[in-house]
Amino acid sequence: MSSARRRLQAVQNALMTVHKGTIPDGTNFLVLPDGKRVEMSGEPGTSDQHLLLDGEPVCLLRFSGRTAVLTLSGLGTPHEHTASHIPHYPVLEVHVVRTSDQRINLPDMWTIVYALFTKYHEQETIPIVLSAYITNGADLRSYILRSGLGRVSPSPDISQEYLFLMRATFWQGAGQAGFHERGWLPPSDFSSYALSPFPFVQSFTRTPLVIAAHPLRPPKPKQGEVLYKRYCPTVGQTLDFTYFDLGSGEGVSAHLEAFHRWHNDERVSKGWNEAGSLQKHVEYVKGVLNDPSVLPIMMSWDGELMGYAEIVWLKENHVAAYIPNGAKDWDRGMHVLVGEEKFRGSDRAQAWFRSILHYYFLADPRTERAIGEPRADNAAIVKVCLDASMHIETIFDFPYKRSAMTCVSRERFFKMDVL
Ligand SMILES: CC(C)(COP(=O)(O)OP(=O)(O)OC[C@H]1O[C@@H](n2cnc3c(N)ncnc32)[C@H](O)[C@@H]1OP(=O)(O)O)[C@@H](O)C(=O)NCCC(=O)NCCS
Structure with a gap:
């Protein structure tokens, strides 16, 4: 060397x-x-x-x-x-x-x-x-x-x-879309994201927390559709992200069962504050499934459910107001939890976290930045962010928590050896 x-x-x-x-x-x-x-x-x-x-x-x-x-x-x-x-x-x-x-x-x-x-x-x-x-x-x-x-x-x-x-x-996906279907975004209606970015037209969100003009987002995937799949050599298993499947209404789907159990775990509840009944969780999931700016996904290792994440477009998210110089049209962020104890730990955390960032940048070539806002005192997730080549852009206060704003550009993410 x-x-x-x-x-x-x-x-x-x-x-x-x-x-x-x-x-x-x-x-x-x-x-x-x-x-x-x-x-x-x-x-x-x-x-x-x-x-x-x-x-x-x-x-x-x-x-x-x-x-x-x-x-x-x-x-x-x-x-x-x-x-x-x-x-x-x-x-x-x-x-x-x-x-x-x-x-x-x-x-x-x-x-x-x-x-x-x-x-x-x-x-x-x-x-x-x-x-x-x-x-x-x-x-x-x-x-x-x-x-x-x-x-x-x-x-x-x-x-x-x-x-x-x-x-x-x-x-960044070179040599996949348009050439063959072996890539990390499996062939489906949804992977047309990668083939041809959804055209730009302005849309608008007005809620009690947000007033924002932003690009119209593409239609949501089908429930249960695999959005990303990649073998992670550091773990020796294949990770996949599947769009949340709430089931047909009869019985409790595997995704819902895990989601409900995880949120009632003390460790997860400390981070999310969403412990509660099954009915509360059904309503919660329906809310994010119906929200055009959020992709609720379940994460699995070799097909075994391990965690849940919400991938968000930041421009129409309440975080946008805190981003120095404002959110850009295709900035993305996430909220995440690892539910299964046996799937916790640093090697796995690095693999799934970097894969979520990877997914952002693959899903739309216009996404230039990934931004996170974990609690400033959540040392585990802040460390996972820094290890994935993010930096701390600022520290800021929501009305209810102090957050570290973590950030990585497309250029830096793909320049580093993190995948
Ligand atoms: C935060 C979370 C996603 C991290 O995933 P995890 O698999 O549990 O990760 P771990 O805690 O095992 O390890 C991640 C790293 O942080 C370190 N870490 C963990 N707790 C720490 C602490 N209190 N102080 C310093 N470092 C800590 C670990 O040692 C590890 O670093 P290493 O690479 O040097 O070994 C997971 O614990 C979780 O789901 N928490 C509840 C929900 C939540 O807080 N979500 C994040 C907010 S959106």
Whole structure:
């Protein structure tokens, strides 16, 4: 690691708790949102790694022995060839495995990129070369460049072209919507959010707490619809966010049962102050389901319910009045609780919290900021916010509590290695 790289890493470490080793070094597998399992297996005595999808070979990855650097601001300056503060990374060759057609389809190419950024998550870029034997190599190159998954170096004197895969664009959903349906926002009516942002037209909210002009929000998802699904390597399980399902009216739905039980737990009640009867909770949930500015979601690990969150548009939320310089049209925020004791703890908290931020930024490309307002003395959640690369924008007083306003921009969130 160069000294410049070490300094950068030190800055990142100082900004947040980096849980070294929680993503196991040399992570060799992940589970895709559709349940398919990806494995990378090394070839003894070589740097070659086979990438397998549900046991079927997809490609062979080989370190070329060269390194490459993506120089941007230094181009055309005296620092162009000496800028040691920009990391040089090993160049990986992508070889096709022997199949009849020697092709790699687009969903599999995205899967390769996903596997690489899971295994080499500390790298901002991964320079790759597509083997000349891949029969659809030109299509793959075009896919990578058109989707923004990667870019080429603008340097005029590079003899061989490298495709620099970019961590920041990969996690923003590059190469998913419009190309294939393997991504973190499962295919549904609702995922059209990501395909094409809901057009802007002004709407208005007037309640006892809020008077605000803001964009009209898209229609709510179907109850029980999965909005986000991602395997979290630090936990070794798949997290999903499902739109609250209140059930058909007969009996108590699984979501409602858990919601009711959790709110009557002393720890949760201290944070939410919503303990009460089942009927009170039915009315509460109906209220948020009918509110166009709130998405009530249940969070699960490998399908087991673990917590509840409300994802809100801030412009028409009572928090907006406290945001210095005001709320922006697509700012988002949340209220959250972990209900099941066995799913508490720092590794899990970091994974679900960052995934909610990830969801905001995926769900609408116009969302530039995530803002939280936990109680200033809720040390656990404030710490989870800071660890997720948020900063404290201000401390302020609601009529009923003192809050820390936590904030992260899209740019910072995707620049850091937090997913
Ligand atoms: C707040 C909440 C979401 C945190 O999730 P969790 O899974 O319980 O998280 P944990 O408390 O296990 O740990 C989170 C981190 O905070 C730390 N922490 C916990 N309590 C702390 C305290 N009193 N002081 C300092 N740090 C604390 C933990 O040690 C951990 O840090 P680590 O990474 O160094 O280990 C959860 O406890 C909860 O649902 N509380 C009730 C509802 C609520 O308050 N919601 C937030 C308001 S919207």
